[in-house]
Amino acid sequence: MNASMYCDILKQNMIPFVQRLGHMAIFQQANDPKHTSKTTTALLKKLRVKAMEWPSMSPDLNPIEHMCGILKWKVEVCKVSNIRQLCDVVMEE
Numbered sequence: 658m659n660a661s662m663y664c665d666i667l668k669q670n671m672i673p674f675v676q677r678l679g680h681m682a683i684f685q686q687a688n689d690p691k692h693t694s695k696t697t698t699a700l701l702k703k704l705r706v707k708a709m710e711w712p713s714m715s716p717d718l719n720p721i722e723h724m725c726g727i728l729k730w731k732v733e734v735c736k737v738s739n740i741r742q743l744c745d746v747v748m749e750e
Contacts, residue, residue, distance in 0.1 A: 660694035667700065675706055685709045 675682045684706050686692040701708050731750050737743045 658691060660691045660696040663691040663694075664697055664700045667697070672704055672706065683707045683709050685711070687711060 671684065675684055684701065686708065688711055691697060728747065728750055732743060732746050735742070735746045737746055
């Protein structure tokens with residue numbers, strides 16, 4: 658995917674969603690080259706979309722990945738031995 662394709666995706670999906678949220682919305686994306694390209698930056702500026710500054714080498718933006726790691730750790734600590742115990746631990750968390 659290049660910056661042009663990424664901008665098309667933003668225009669079709671993200672922009673309408675952010676505009677419905679109003680001025681409180683802050684768009685978050687990683688430092689992938691297509692995210693930081695002049696094309697993408699110009700589009701976001703033109704459409705007045707606030708984008709969060711994200712320093713390079715910072716942790717991943719995907720909170721689900723972090724959640725999965727925490728959940729995996731909790732399951733390991735509880736030493737589950739069957740599906741029912743696993744379900745109980747996951748539902749508790």
